[in-house]
Amino acid sequence: MRSPAELSTEFRSLGLKVTPQRQLLFRLLHDNTSHPSAEALFDIASNQMPGISLRTVYQTLTDLALMGELQSFDFGNGAARFDPNTGAHHHLVCTACGEVADVYVDGADRLHLAGGSGTDGPDGFDGFVVASTDIVFRGRCANCCDDPSAAASRPAEATPPGGSHSPQFTDPALPTRRKP
Amino acid sequence: MRSPAELSTEFRSLGLKVTPQRQLLFRLLHDNTSHPSAEALFDIASNQMPGISLRTVYQTLTDLALMGELQSFDFGNGAARFDPNTGAHHHLVCTACGEVADVYVDGADRLHLAGGSGTDGPDGFDGFVVASTDIVFRGRCANCCDDPSAAASRPAEATPPGGSHSPQFTDPALPTRRKP
C-alpha cells in the first residue's frame, strides 16, 4: 500500500476524513510484513492510542481493502489476515506458530489446469474464468523446525480448517477424544 | 475417502463405534464433489435422519479429517468446506455463487519459490520447509458468467476475507458507507 501521506491525500480526495485513528493505522500498516489480524493490529494500536475501538480498526481495514490498498486473506487460522503488499505474491504459512510470510513464485501465471469434467472454456476451465490465483505453502518456518517443542505449544497446530494435501504434522492415527 | 463399508471396518478396528449417524454421513460424503460445509451436510442429513445433531456432524467430520479420509478447507466464505477427495488436487472457487470445484494442476510440485529476505534453506525457502501446497483459483463459474445478475444476488461477493491478487469483481472505487 501507499505511504501514510499518500493515503491521507487519497482519503481526502475521496471525501473521506483523515482522523488520528486512521493515520495511526496507516503508519502501523505501512511496510508491515507481519500479516496482522484485525485484533493483533488493535492491540498494537491500543498501546499508542488507548481507547481506540476495535470497530474502528475493522472499519479502516475494510475501507483500505475496498480501495485496493490492502489485501485480506483467510488462512484458516481463525482470523483474517491483512497484507499491505499489493503486488502479485503468494504465502508461506507455518502450521506450528501461524507465522505468514510473503513469497514470490515463478510460473504461477503459467499453471496449467488439467483433468476434470468438461471442456475447457475460452480463458479457463470448463467455462470457469479465472480472475486470480492464490498459492499457499504450508509447512514449518525456520524457528519451528529448530524448536521441537513447537509442535504442541504454539497456537495453530492440530487440524484447523485450512487443509492441505498431505497430513500436516499431526499423527494421522486414530481420533483421540477419550474423556476418562 | 474410502467407501462406507471400508470406513465402517476401519472405525471398528480403531475401537470406534459404527453408529447409524456415522453411517449416514459416510454415505453422504462418499463420492461427494460438492465440498459441503458442516451445516450444509447437516441439512441433508437431517432430512434422512430427523433429530441428528449438528454437533455430531462436526464431530464425525473432525474424526474423518484426523484419519485422513477427508480434507477441510477454508476459502474465506464463512464456513469450512469438506472434501472427500484426498488426492493431490486444487480448487476453483466462484466468487459469485461460492461454488467450489476440484481441479488438477500440472507443475504444482515444480513451483519455484523466488525472492524474499534470506538464504534458501535445504528443502524450502529461508529455512521454511514446505509440507503442502494449496492453490485456489478464484473467478466465475460458467453459470455465473452467463448470468449477469449473479453479481449482486448470490451469497459470497463483496470482499469476504479470502483475498486475491486482483480486485475481485467489486468496483475498487471508493468505500461506500453512507447512511443518509
Add this chain to the structure above:
DNA sequence: TTGGCGATCTGCATGACATGCAGATACGGT
C-alpha cells in the same frame, strides 16, 4: 441371547471473529 463398559449423541452453554446500529464527536471546507 443377555450384560455391561464405555464410546457416542444430543442439547445447551461458551467462545472467537465479524458486522449492524445509534448517539456523541471531530474533521475540514467555508
Add this chain to the structure above:
DNA sequence: ACCGTATCTGCATGTCATGCAGATCGCCAA
C-alpha cells in the same frame, strides 16, 4: 470560528465452531 456530515466508540447481534454433561446405544464377552 461555524456547521454539516463522516467517524468513532460501545454495545448488541449474528455466524461458525467447540466444550460439557447426562442419557443412550454399539459391541465385546459370557
